[in-house]
Amino acid sequence: MSKNIPPQQLHIHIPVLLKQVVEQLAPRPGESYLDLTAGYGGHARAILAHTQAPERAVLVDRDQMAVDALKPFAERGASVIHDSYAEYAQEASEAGKRFDMILVDLGVSSPQLDKAIRGFSLQRDGPLDMRMDQRQQRSAADIVNRTSKTELAELLELYGEEPKKQALRIATAIIRARPVTTTEQLANVILSTHRGAYQKTHPATRTFQAIRIVTNDELGQLEKLLEVVPELLTPGGRIAIISFHSLEDRRVKRFFAEQANAGYEASLSLLTKKAIRGKLVDDSNPRARSASLRAAVKK
Template structure:
């Protein structure tokens, strides 16, 4: 079987089931005004973008970026109404936009994976739906989960599991050994089974492979490096008084955003941004009916008027 061949295709998930996370709070914090410009660096299926467009009243003022070809296809309806839709990773896009001097009134970064990415077995993100070991958000990229799982040395796998999965050291060693023993692994089920073999007895709510899957996904897509690089430059994309919001889904993402915003605040008079949210706004409190929001945290800031 080739490394990206789907083993068992599931029907495509309906994108209407991607419910945007913390939608009301995002709209409240970004506070769209008629005619303002909006940059969505992780536009996905356009749920947040649509809510913003409903308030600004102009699709032409939307710039929608995503690294996933499937998301880009779903965003065609926005393009037909005049939005700019860009298939790119947000670092590459932001670097080019900064170089061109582009600035926006609102920017949103909603990290992580979308429900359609998780739900489609052939994307290889899911523990519960068997598919090929893929996990690439951008299918133009060559490195996939197959490569990380099968071609990474055991010590390096331990490091990935500890750093990106926040796995306990003893668990990371045990899981890495089980993966190396079971190689070659081709499917998500084979990987999940290898990890389950290290687990004694039945598990409760959370599948024992959850942290490993998160870690491998982060490694495949260089997710934390993407976030760190973006945070270095993203304030340059804001107009004076421009608002920016970040939605994180796990502590590794949120830690980077929190640190970045608190460094900005400490810069005092020199600060380029000011916090709008003193503390993170949590999905488990403010978006209780949306299962995807359970681990979400939202932080937002506004650009100082002197720092155009």
């Protein structure tokens, strides 16, 4: 059987910054690869075309739909793991596993956004779900319907970066409208707090981001991962991280800056002095507009 992975059937998810990721990770034949957010395998496919070593690849995703879509990789010998990347990374580091390349492509996949039933999109009416891992108990509806007004306002400010007054206005409107059970209902409740017409961005965008981040503990996952990243790389091993909003990117940037400033004690050297911005270099894909890529190499 050929070691090349067959192309995606319908291009269900177009990988962002693909050329730039391959350039930064610079895959060589036979190298090992850890994809912590493997999704629909677009990046993995391109990397493995260079390494020709699927049996040395580990592909992780916490979404059952993505794991199912990664079957062709498993058939060619890759390990496909249904887990959260922070948990996998911690276990792998404790077990002494090391990789030549690691990729973390944060955020949501196109199928997660496009399927109304997943409840991520404010453009498609569906249940207020937003769980990336369908085995998880707590959904977005639990957060929206069970959190106190003060806490709700706080999380909208913290994770949606809503101004304080607007966060409180939205939290008050949500409390009045409870139970809120669908994405359309939530979007309309937020729209009702908005004065005047809106331009490009729907007024509910930031609330949806905040609720999604909390539902999936996205920043907690990232913090836990960054703690163990250096241990997971072989000497000369490369890591690339793509983030999609400023809260994620700030954490990744801080982590890289700490490494850059640690002198002899640093375990990583930066490959990207500044983030590679999708909006400047990748116009093939609308999702790339908000993407930032940073990469580093283990000393």
